[in-house]
Amino acid sequence: MRKIWCFGLLxxxxxxxxxxxxxxxxxxxxxxxxxxGPGYQEGTGYVVGVDYGNLTFTIAExxxxxxxxxxxxxxxxxxxVEGFAGAIGLDNKTFYIAEFISGYDxxxxxxxxxxxxIYIQDGEQDGEPGETFVQMLRRVVE
Numbered sequence: 206m207r208k209i210w211c212f213g214l215l216x217x218x219x220x221x222x223x224x225x226x227x228x229x230x231x232x233x234x235x236x237x238x239x240x241x242g243p244g245y246q247e248g249t250g251y252v253v254g255v256d257y258g259n260l261t262f263t264i265a266e267x268x269x270x271x272x273x274x275x276x277x278x279x280x281x282x283x284x285x286v287e288g289f290a291g292a293i294g295l296d297n298k299t300f301y302i303a304e305f306i307s308g309y310d311x312x313x314x315x316x317x318x319x320x321x322x323i324y325i326q327d328g329e330q331d332g333e334p335g336e337t338f339v340q341m342l343r344r345v346v347e
Contacts, residue, residue: 230297231270232314237345238262244338247328260340262322270294276304307333318344 241259244252264274270293277286291302291310302310308326315321320342328335 231293232297232317233267234264234272234293234300234314234320235267236264237347238264238320238342239345240340240342242338242340244324244336246336247334249334260322260342262342315341318346 239259239261246252258279261277262274263276264272266273271290272292273288273290275286275288277284279285285306288305289302289310290305291300291312293300293314298314300312300314302312302322304310308324310322310324312323313321322338322340322342324336324338324340326333326336
């Protein structure tokens with residue numbers, strides 16, 4: 206009986222430890238991120254991200270693996286502010302974003318201060334052309 210009790214206690218301690226380790230591994234993405242990168246637009250072809258200015262990406266709030274914020278980018282030389290929500294995958298490296306106006310992003314956490322975003326928009330959104338961009342963003346330390 207004592208062996209069963211000790212084994213049960215050991216399993217409980219290991220389970221609590223494993224849960225704590227997993228929770229601690231979730232990266233903190235809150236903050237401001239800035240960057241640009243190349244892309245391809247239907248009808249235009251290959252484009253350089255610098256032609257469209259920098260993407261400013263602000264993650265305002267994060268609860269566990271779920272986060273939200275807004276981004277600012279240029280469209281026809283006009284700043285556009287768009288909200289978004291996202292989630293970090295179980296690997297704590299990949300994340301997914303739904304933009305509130307249109308499009309989706311798949312991201313990779315490169316380091317504590319560097320992320321990559323791959324933006325995808327189909328060509329069916331309000332007559333806008335399909336496009337994709339690969340953007341490297343760095344955290345702005347204030």
